[in-house]
Amino acid sequence: SVILCEENLSDTESEEIGGEELSMDILRDEAVARIYQLGKVSDADSYLARTFLSSASMKAMNLIQNWMEDAGLKTWVDYMGNIHGRTEAKNSSAEALLIGSHLDTVIDAGIFDGSLGIICAISAVKALKVSGKLGELSRPIEVIAFSDEEGVRFQTTFLGSAAMAGILPVSVLNITDKSGVTVQDVLWTNSFKTTEEAFAKVQYDPESVFGYVEVHIEQGPVLESLGYPLGVVKGIAGQTRLKVMVEGSQGHAGTVPMFMRRDPMVAASDLIILLEGLCKHPQRYLSYDDGCEGVPTESLAGLVCTVGEISCWPSASNVIPGKVNFTVDIRAMDDSSREAIIAEFSKRVRHICRNRMVNCSIEHKHDAKATHCSKELSSELIQAVHSAMSGTPWRMKEEVAVLMSGAGHDAMAMSHLTRVGMLFVRCRGGISHSSDEHVLEDDVWVAGLALLQFLKKVALN
Numbered sequence: 001s002v003i004l005c006e007e008n009l010s011d012t013e014s015e016e017i018g019g020e021e022l023s024m025d026i027l028r029d030e031a032v033a034r035i036y037q038l039g040k041v042s043d044a045d046s047y048l049a050r051t052f053l054s055s056a057s058m059k060a061m062n063l064i065q066n067w068m069e070d071a072g073l074k075t076w077v078d079y080m081g082n083i084h085g086r087t088e089a090k091n092s093s094a095e096a097l098l099i100g101s102h103l104d105t106v107i108d109a110g111i112f113d114g115s116l117g118i119i120c121a122i123s124a125v126k127a128l129k130v131s132g133k134l135g136e137l138s139r140p141i142e143v144i145a146f147s148d149e150e151g152v153r154f155q156t157t158f159l160g161s162a163a164m165a166g167i168l169p170v171s172v173l174n175i176t177d178k179s180g181v182t183v184q185d186v187l188w189t190n191s192f193k194t195t196e197e198a199f200a201k202v203q204y205d206p207e208s209v210f211g212y213v214e215v216h217i218e219q220g221p222v223l224e225s226l227g228y229p230l231g232v233v234k235g236i237a238g239q240t241r242l243k244v245m246v247e248g249s250q251g252h253a254g255t256v257p258m259f260m261r262r263d264p265m266v267a268a269s270d271l272i273i274l275l276e277g278l279c280k281h282p283q284r285y286l287s288y289d290d291g292c293e294g295v296p297t298e299s300l301a302g303l304v305c306t307v308g309e310i311s312c313w314p315s316a317s318n319v320i321p322g323k324v325n326f327t328v329d330i331r332a333m334d335d336s337s338r339e340a341i342i343a344e345f346s347k348r349v350r351h352i353c354r355n356r357m358v359n360c361s362i363e364h365k366h367d368a369k370a371t372h373c374s375k376e377l378s379s380e381l382i383q384a385v386h387s388a389m390s391g392t393p394w395r396m397k398e399e400v401a402v403l404m405s406g407a408g409h410d411a412m413a414m415s416h417l418t419r420v421g422m423l424f425v426r427c428r429g430g431i432s433h434s435s436d437e438h439v440l441e442d443d444v445w446v447a448g449l450a451l452l453q454f455l456k457k458v459a460l461n
């Protein structure tokens with residue numbers, strides 16, 4: 001949903017921090033070049049993929065750390081692989097402003113998801129440095145490149161930001177990937193001696209933090225349809241990830257009669273079609289239950305579900321599978337609706353599997369409640385968008401788009417540490433999690449300008 005806010009245009013301030021030349025060189029040309037350079041750092045030859053602490057991620061970390069130092073930031077890497085770049089303020093005890101996003105990607109990813117937020121933050125700080133303003137900060141600024149937001153390898157998500165926010169249980173170190181390697185194995189293999197004690201040191205003290213802001217592509221079509229390069233995020237949908245395991249009787253494809261089969265592949269197909277129907281027409285399913293009040297339609301806003309992964313054993317064309325596993329990703333703006341959908345799905349799964357005489361289990365891999373962004377930070381971001389755009393062709397008439405995010409973000413985890421705000425950047429066709437993901441160079445530039453204006457207002461007064 002998009003709420004257009006009436007805002008008075010802020011006076012067009014003279015750009016004290018360098019002129020147009022400076023901002024275009026750093027906030028556009030150099031930032032865009034770095035996004036494309038980082039987009040080539042991949043674990044695969046023919047597409048972009050960077051999973052938690054993979055060799056490509058380690059290379060990306062090194063690049064990002066160098067760019068942070070180039071911007072005048074003091075850098076270090078914590079025990080969960082997050083890269084930090086920090087510059088202190090005149091008042092060393094002031095609460096720090098955290099800005100960041102994630103360096104990991106999905107498989108066959110676009111080059112902007114995560115990377116744009118990291119590079120935009122580094123470029124904005126570099127613009128302050130080049131203008132000689134880094135020594136005048138009223139509060140520390142810390143840029144963070146999180147190690148794992150997508151959760152591709154361990155189906156966990158927010159490994160880096162949740163550890164910083166103190167909401168990640170230490171038991172996560174023992175979660176295994178498909179080949180039985182644990183999170184802790186991967187850390188130690190990459191020389192992060194992450195013991196339980198070291199793990200606890202990743203957590204930040206809420207008292208030391210002013211707030212967290214993230215710049216991210218919208219990954220949806222709204223800004224493009226409005227003709228705006230930027231928008232401010234009102235809230236982020238809650239999300240649940242499940243692993244559904246169906247077990248039947250493995251057998252010969254040629255000899256087992258159809259009516260004697262306990263086929264988990266066909267059962268899984270029924271469950272996936274059920275899930276689609278449940279999320280396309282929830283009221284048909286939720287209100288049929290005896291005594292179960294249908295969930296009010298408006299609270300089902302943003303309800304979506306996806307089966308993104310499926311695997312079977314032994315996966316041979318002439319063998320009736322013995323086991324089929326598939327993932328479920330369910331999201332909604334309202335947490336109770338998401339929970340109602342999951343409860344209904346689980347109930348119907350048991351019913352279908354009983355009728356098909358197959359065994360089924362559902363494992364909860366990840367849950368994140370819907371997140372509401374801070375009104376104060378959002379208001380500052382709206383002002384920053386206005387002043388950034390006042391000097392550009394997209395001068396905002398009298399409104400800045402404020403929209404919800406169906407995609408998850410590290411800001412969801414960071415909201416457990418501090419108040420959060422997000423700036424969305426238009427992306428072509430709203431396409432993301434695809435190599436077709438694209439952001440205009442000038443949109444990268446205006447995002448950097450807006451973030452720079454935000455920094456001036458919040459950390460340079």
Ligand SMILES: NC(=O)NC(NC(N)=O)C(=O)[O-]
Pocket residue numbers: 113149150151157158219239406407408409
């Ligand atoms: N911005 C994202 O693409 N985030 C993704 N990752 C998580 N954890 O939500 C997602 O699937 O939406």
Ligand SMILES: [Mn+2]
Pocket residue numbers: 106113150433
């Ligand atoms: Mn993503």
Ligand SMILES: [Mn+2]
Pocket residue numbers: 102113114149216408409
């Ligand atoms: Mn992302």
